[in-house]
Amino acid sequence: MEPVLELKNVSAGYGRIQVLRDISLKAFPGEIVCMIGANGAGKSTTLMTICNVVTAARGDILYRGNRINGIKFSKLPPMGLCQVPEGRRIFPRLTVQENLELGAFFRKDSTRIQEDLDMVFDFFPILRERANQKGGTLSGGEQQMLAIGRALMSRPRVLLLDEPSLGLAPLLVGQIFNKITEINRQEGTTILLVEQNANVALKVSRRGYVLETGTVVMEDDVKNLLQNPDIRKAYLGE
Amino acid sequence: MTRGSSKAWIALGVGLVWFYLILWPLMGITPEGLQFIPSLVVWLKVAAAAFVLVSLNQLRTAGALAFIGKPTTAAWTEIRKIYKKVPVRVWISVVFFLALVFPLTTGRYEKDVVINVMIYVCLGLGLNIVIGLAGLLDLGYIAFYGVGAYTYALLSVHFQLSFWLCLPVAAVFAAVSGCIIGYPTLRMRGDYLAIVTLGFGEIVRLILNNWMSLTNGPNGILGIQPPGLYWPGFSSGLTLEYIWLKKLNYLYYVILALVVFTIIAVHRLNYSRIGRAWEAIREDETAAELMGVNTFTLKLLAYAMGAVFGGLAGAFFAARMRFVSPESFTFLESAMVLSMVILGGMGSIPGVILGALALIALPEAFRGFELYRMLAFGGAMVLMMIFRPSGFWPAKRMGQRSEERG
Numbered sequence: 001m002e003p004v005l006e007l008k009n010v011s012a013g014y015g016r017i018q019v020l021r022d023i024s025l026k027a028f029p030g031e032i033v034c035m036i037g038a039n040g041a042g043k044s045t046t047l048m049t050i051c052n053v054v055t056a057a058r059g060d061i062l063y064r065g066n067r068i069n070g071i072k073f074s075k076l077p078p079m080g081l082c083q084v085p086e087g088r089r090i091f092p093r094l095t096v097q098e099n100l101e102l103g104a105f106f107r108k109d110s111t112r113i114q115e116d117l118d119m120v121f122d123f124f125p126i127l128r129e130r131a132n133q134k135g136g137t138l139s140g141g142e143q144q145m146l147a148i149g150r151a152l153m154s155r156p157r158v159l160l161l162d163e164p165s166l167g168l169a170p171l172l173v174g175q176i177f178n179k180i181t182e183i184n185r186q187e188g189t190t191i192l193l194v195e196q197n198a199n200v201a202l203k204v205s206r207r208g209y210v211l212e213t214g215t216v217v218m219e220d221d222v223k224n225l226l227q228n229p230d231i232r233k234a235y236l237g238e
Numbered sequence: 239m240t241r242g243s244s245k246a247w248i249a250l251g252v253g254l255v256w257f258y259l260i261l262w263p264l265m266g267i268t269p270e271g272l273q274f275i276p277s278l279v280v281w282l283k284v285a286a287a288a289f290v291l292v293s294l295n296q297l298r299t300a301g302a303l304a305f306i307g308k309p310t311t312a313a314w315t316e317i318r319k320i321y322k323k324v325p326v327r328v329w330i331s332v333v334f335f336l337a338l339v340f341p342l343t344t345g346r347y348e349k350d351v352v353i354n355v356m357i358y359v360c361l362g363l364g365l366n367i368v369i370g371l372a373g374l375l376d377l378g379y380i381a382f383y384g385v386g387a388y389t390y391a392l393l394s395v396h397f398q399l400s401f402w403l404c405l406p407v408a409a410v411f412a413a414v415s416g417c418i419i420g421y422p423t424l425r426m427r428g429d430y431l432a433i434v435t436l437g438f439g440e441i442v443r444l445i446l447n448n449w450m451s452l453t454n455g456p457n458g459i460l461g462i463q464p465p466g467l468y469w470p471g472f473s474s475g476l477t478l479e480y481i482w483l484k485k486l487n488y489l490y491y492v493i494l495a496l497v498v499f500t501i502i503a504v505h506r507l508n509y510s511r512i513g514r515a516w517e518a519i520r521e522d523e524t525a526a527e528l529m530g531v532n533t534f535t536l537k538l539l540a541y542a543m544g545a546v547f548g549g550l551a552g553a554f555f556a557a558r559m560r561f562v563s564p565e566s567f568t569f570l571e572s573a574m575v576l577s578m579v580i581l582g583g584m585g586s587i588p589g590v591i592l593g594a595l596a597l598i599a600l601p602e603a604f605r606g607f608e609l610y611r612m613l614a615f616g617g618a619m620v621l622m623m624i625f626r627p628s629g630f631w632p633a634k635r636m637g638q639r640s641e642e643r644g
């Protein structure tokens with residue numbers, strides 16, 4: 001099977017500081033792939049590089065077989081590649097509904113947008129209840145749901161999720177990850193998940209990449225990673 | 239005496255000492271030598287007033303003034319209830335009707351002031367798009383006012399073109415200059431953008447000041463035509479006569495029409511898809527771009543749209559004054575318009591109108607204290623930022639949690 005998103009030997013950094021070295025990874029249609037690693041391993045930078053917020057110095061980023069290296073990041077959601085950025089970054093003074101509608105900003109098909117709005121509200125019923133409330137007044141977990149819902153409004157083929165568990169209570173983390181698997185199963189969306197919380201990330205994913213100081217040190221099926229003694233020691237706290 | 243009340247008295251004491259320390263150098267150091275009496279007299283008056291105010295506040299917190307407070311708050315809630323019952327359309331038509339009959343009942347001076355206020359309403363609403371909606375701090379906004387004014391002035395003096403024809407031309411010129419200024423600067427954010435726009439505002443003023451052959455430099459341009467109109471006349475049968483709208487009454491209606499046009503346009507922009515995207519850019523530019531909003535084009539559009547209303551106001555200003563000079567387009571004017579937007583409430587149309595009224599009409603009403611105008615102005619700003627940080631009439635957005643409603 002062809003990967004829907006592929007990174008080939010990508011290097012990137014901020015100014016003269018190189019962060020990513022020769023990162024290669026693949027995401028196949030319909031799967032959940034996770035990237036785990038410690039603080040500063042380059043996980044978020046990888047996502048930012050895919051979206052060209054950070055420019056790749058070397059290497060190719062392929063989306064459905066086409067090179068997307070130089071494409072401006074506002075052009076990517078229409079192509080079906082959407083990111084939920086780290087720290088949620090919802091629009092605090094817009095209402096929940098307006099936040100969601102902005103996810104579909106580039107789309108013109110208003111009837112389909114309405115359907116998708118209903119779909120998002122079905123995934124996250126709490127958002128329907130809070131539809132007319134300002135985004136900034138939501139709790140952390142609700143804001144994360146809103147951020148994911150907003151990205152879903154663009155009808156993504158590939159969803160890039162950056163640390164959805166950040167700053168959430170363990171119970172909420174469980175809820176969010178249930179929703180993520182649900183989205184993957186119902187909509188067939190490919191999900192590239194970046195997480196520090198390796199425990200939950202490995203449980204929902206099919207394959208995993210382990211990043212250390214900007215390079216991929218290991219890639220395997222999740223069940224092998226979960227049995228690997230090094231991984232268990234370094235990331236699962238055993 | 240409770241602890242809270244002694245705190246207030248200590249604060250009063252410290253404040254009065256501090257006030258004297260800044261008052262004395264201002265009043266006491268004179269060419270005739272050091273003097274203490276005049277500053278002490280002023281200080282004593284202020285101290286007495288502050289003492290009375292603090293005492294009243296103490297009585298209020300102790301509950302001694304409840305016999306006044308309760309009925310007034312009750313009356314206030316009643317008024318609010320009545321206000322809520324009447325639909326917004328009715329209020330708008332009442333205000334519009336008052337605006338229509340205003341020039342028929344007032345003198346020349348009042349009309350002049352209100353025309354001035356309305357020019358600033360146009361400017362404020364235009365700047366409101368840039369600052370309130372798109373969140374771009376623009377300190378050189380008056381440049382577009384200048385471009386609009388000079389566009390009409392030059393076209394009128396050299397080509398005798400009519401005001402109505404020049405109005406859209408001025409708007410287009412302002413929009414184009416907005417794009418020219420915006421294209422290089424809008425890559426910057428926040429403080430950097432503010433400084434660069436400040437610089438561009440000054441550049442425009444300096445060009446107007448120094449391009450002698452085109453703008454006649456600091457001498458300005460004289461002999462600009464007022465707006466004209468074909469009006470049915472009955473002097474020799476029914477004919478259309480061309481009349482110049484020189485009288486203040488006519489000018490009043492011209493600017494009123496412009497203000498109404500601006501309000502409708504800004505309102506529609508506010509609730510459009512583009513307005514939503516502007517707000518998203520204001521909230522979080524990177525997130526907006528990640529959602530597929532083309533932030534650069536939309537920021538440029540915000541800048542150009544803001545400039546359009548500045549240009550319209552400028553063209554009217556030139557037609558009304560029938561004279562323009564670079565002096566009218568200084569940084570102080572930019573600061574005035576900015577203050578109106580912030581004082582009234584960013585992003586709110588009635589707020590900007592109130593802000594313009596407060597900053598143009600109130601100083602006129604208190605002409606007697608002209609010398610202390612800037613002092614009062616600064617003091618009012620400080621008080622506003624403490625007591626109503628989001629302006630007189632903050633932009634209304636639905637922000638209640640669902641539990642709180644109903």
